[in-house]
Amino acid sequence: AFYGCSNLKTVTFEEGSLLTSIGTQAFIYCYSLVNFETPNSVTSIGSSAFYYCRSLTNITIPQGLETIENDAFGNCSSLTTIYFKGTEQQWNVIATEEVNQNFGEVL
Numbered sequence: 182a183f184y185g186c187s188n189l190k191t192v193t194f195e196e197g198s199l200l201t202s203i204g205t206q207a208f209i210y211c212y213s214l215v216n217f218e219t220p221n222s223v224t225s226i227g228s229s230a231f232y233y234c235r236s237l238t239n240i241t242i243p244q245g246l247e248t249i250e251n252d253a254f255g256n257c258s259s260l261t262t263i264y265f266k267g268t269e270q271q272w273n274v275i276a277t278e279e280v281n282q283n284f285g286e287v288l
Contacts, residue, residue: 185210190236194220203230205250212236219243221266226253235259242266249277 182204183189189211194200198220205227208214214234218241219226228250231237237257244267254260265272 182207183211184208187212189214191215192217194218198222201225203227205229206232208234210234217241219246221245224248226250228252229255231255231257233257238262239264244268244271246275249275 184206186208187210189208190213192208192214199222200220201222202225203219203223206229207227208217209229209232211231211234213236214231215236216239217231217237221243222245223243224245225248226246230250230253231240232252232254233256234254235256235258237254238259239262240254240260241264244265
């Protein structure tokens, strides 16, 4: 959807968004994307969804997230913090692909 939008810095969703999935490669190569707050309705983040978003420093994930697919945050070299709106127990049951195991700090 936003493949290669190298000048995209911010993505904002209206309150009450019904978006349920961030698709495969949705924001791939969005080099300038800095911050992303995932809508509460999202249950899955697709493969390579944020691949090579080099400026992405943090992302907020809703408690209802169920799946983070392979390389969703691959080569996001500035990603240091993931804010999770649920509990540690809820985070631990999210299905993540092996290549996503090193997320940095999850709060």
